Amino acid sequence: MTSPRALADAQLLWDFHQMHHELRPCSVAIGLGSHDLGVADTTAGLYRRGMAPLIVFTGATSRTTQHLMPRGEAVHYRERAVELGVPSSAILVEPNARNTGENILFSRTLLENTATPVSSVLLVSKPYEERRAYATACKLWPEVEFVSASTPLSFEEYVASIGDARLVIDMLVGALQRLLIYPREGFMISLPVPDDVTSAYKRLIRDGFTSRLVTEAA
Known part of the structure; x- marks a missing residue:
């Protein structure tokens, strides 16, 4: 007990772990892979509210997720978002990242390779990972403004x-x-x-x- x-x-x-940012429309939403499909649900909801015209889901598998999400976290997130009404054309998948730093770096590279202009990112994570994700993103992609979001629980x-x-x-x-x-x-x-x-x-x-x-x- x-x-x-x-x-x-x-x-x-x-x-403390939550940034308590005021949500606003951004260039793209990046959903950080994990065991929690709630991240995909929240990202899809933000897309439907017009908070971002494009979603990147990022994440491979880990010991925690290999049985829950055998095709990879980002792939399962994408499937969930499509079930919730997000068009597949509005989703990019980054399937290789295995930690928060790689989530940011690999998503950045994917967006650069697709010539997607990015000035702001809606960074969607688990509630207790908001501050860590924000601090990591600001270090690795300093020229972009980040707005943190998570499932409101x-x-x-x-x-x-x-x-x-x-x-x-x-x-x-x-x-x-x-x-x-x-x-x-x-x-x-x-x-x-x-x-x-x-x-x-x-x-x-x-x-x-x-x-x-x-x-x-x-």
Whole structure:
């Protein structure tokens, strides 16, 4: 049973990971591959609202998705979006990316190769990956303006959809660790982290929510 304090700390991280951007029309929407088909649903909904004339779905497979999405995350996302009414002509598929950095770099190359003019990108991710995706994109594609988006779910709703509070908290902790250490490795820009969020993060680590942490370089 997850303690009330751990849930409160996780709520702080959940709120921080989201950029809370005001949505506006962009040159293209990029849906970042993952286990969560909700990213495809949200991207399709934004397209139908006129927020972007073109979608790029990006992602290969991972240990998490190889059984759920054997044809690749981007391919399954595309199929889902077409089911939801997005014309196939409005979707480009980037099937090779295996991490967030490759999602951005490979999508950029695909758009350049198709001579698609891009001044702004609607970056669609899982809710707790918004800030990490934004920081990565700003590092790797600095001349473009990014607007972050995700499925509008509360922390409680997302936990219910996954069915495992500990796993969700582990993912929140892992995402924050990367925001803290990846700028030093050149993977993303540095974004300020409030003291209360840092304190919550450290408490959750002490409480054992560590399965998604990466080993830091010496």
